[in-house]
Amino acid sequence: MYWGEVMAGHVGRGVLEEEVWRKGPWTAEEDRLLVEYVRLHCEGRWNSVARLAGLKRNGKSCRLRWVNYLRPDLKRGQITPQEESIILELHARWGNRWSTIARSLPGRTDNEIKNYWRTHFKKKAKSPSDAAEKARNRLMRKQQFHQQQQQQQQLQQQHRAQQQQMQFNFDMKGIMAMLEDDIHRTPYKSQSRQEMINMHQNTTEEQGYLYSMLNDNSSASSAPETSAEEVLWDGLWNIDDVHGNFSVASAASRFGLYNLVAPFC
DNA sequence: AATCATCGCAACCGCTCGGGC
DNA sequence: AGCCCGAGCGGTTGCGATGAT
Numbered sequence: 001m002y003w004g005e006v007m008a009g010h011v012g013r014g015v016l017e018e019e020v021w022r023k024g025p026w027t028a029e030e031d032r033l034l035v036e037y038v039r040l041h042c043e044g045r046w047n048s049v050a051r052l053a054g055l056k057r058n059g060k061s062c063r064l065r066w067v068n069y070l071r072p073d074l075k076r077g078q079i080t081p082q083e084e085s086i087i088l089e090l091h092a093r094w095g096n097r098w099s100t101i102a103r104s105l106p107g108r109t110d111n112e113i114k115n116y117w118r119t120h121f122k123k124k125a126k127s128p129s130d131a132a133e134k135a136r137n138r139l140m141r142k143q144q145f146h147q148q149q150q151q152q153q154q155l156q157q158q159h160r161a162q163q164q165q166m167q168f169n170f171d172m173k174g175i176m177a178m179l180e181d182d183i184h185r186t187p188y189k190s191q192s193r194q195e196m197i198n199m200h201q202n203t204t205e206e207q208g209y210l211y212s213m214l215n216d217n218s219s220a221s222s223a224p225e226t227s228a229e230e231v232l233w234d235g236l237w238n239i240d241d242v243h244g245n246f247s248v249a250s251a252a253s254r255f256g257l258y259n260l261v262a263p264f265c
Numbered sequence: 266a267a268t269c270a271t272c273g274c275a276a277c278c279g280c281t282c283g284g285g286c
Numbered sequence: 287a288g289c290c291c292g293a294g295c296g297g298t299t300g301c302g303a304t305g306a307t
Contacts, residue, residue: 025275025301047292063293064276099295114296115274 022056026065030055034062035070068109075107079116087113088121 022030037053043066046059055062079087083105090101098110098117105113 023277045292059292060278060294061276067294068275096296110295111275119273 020056021050021058021061023061026069030057031065031070034066038066038070064111068111073107074109079108079112083108084116084120087117091117091121 026034033053033055034049037049037055041052043063046063049055049059049062050057053062057065086104087101090104094100096114098114102108102110102113
């Protein structure tokens with residue numbers, strides 16, 4: 001147990017008061033206080049946590065503890081082979097943009113993915129036949145393959161899309177109502193509605209790609225079979241990633257989160 | 266059994282970005 | 287326009303756990 005830097009500031013009637021931030025591992029009691037605070041006040045304004053929650057931690061530390069460890073929608077346990085392949089592919093595409101990669105892995109944090117990469121792939125990547133290079137090559141081949149398939153299927157999809165359009169329009173009304181409710185209930189700093197919608201569109205593209213990638217081993221031709229609607233559904237489920245890391249895979253825990261937090265927000 | 270090396274992960278640090286004033 | 291502050295991100299560190307010798 002150790003104590004961190006001393007923050008000095010003028011408080012009250014010009015009296016210099018020293019504020020000492022606690023550092024190092026979190027205790028169970030600190031965790032309990034932080035969870036209780038978030039339950040009551042939701043996320044955001046982390047710097048006020050120290051005052052309001054009775055924690056001698058700075059806002060940064062509180063945010064990190066919540067995001068990386070206490071958040072109820074976190075997925076525990078080892079990284080699965082599927083998740084590993086996603087990490088490889090996305091790292092090949094985006095490099096060390098851990099938070100971006102984490103958005104495609106519901107329940108996983110950027111810190112967790114970063115640590116996983118460092119311990120599992122960084123050494124391998126030093127050799128000429130490094131994993132990242134291979135992944136990059138695979139990605140190129142898949143993109144070429146995907147483009148060809150897209151061209152072939154474009155005509156077929158146009159016909160199908162027309163048929164689906166009517167039913168889809170009907171469904172979208174319900175979905176948008178749900179999202180409206182979701183966005184309303186989950187505060188997310190500096191994320192305007194239009195930004196979220198834009199991000200949703202990007203996510204939809206990514207989901208389509210990931211879907212094809214995950215199906216690559218079992219049936220290489222199955223990915224292009226994925227209908228535009230399925231891809232859209234995946235994207236819609238993951239729109240929550242931009243402000244809460246939610247997807248179908250974490251649906252159950254999400255309800256747990258709302259039970260814990262949302263009723264108070 | 267003791268020592269050393271390695272691994273895995275939680276936590277910290279420094280920087281950047283965006284919003285408010 | 288410039289400054290300040292809060293939040294988020296990627297890089298790094300520290301330490302306990304585990305395995306090898």
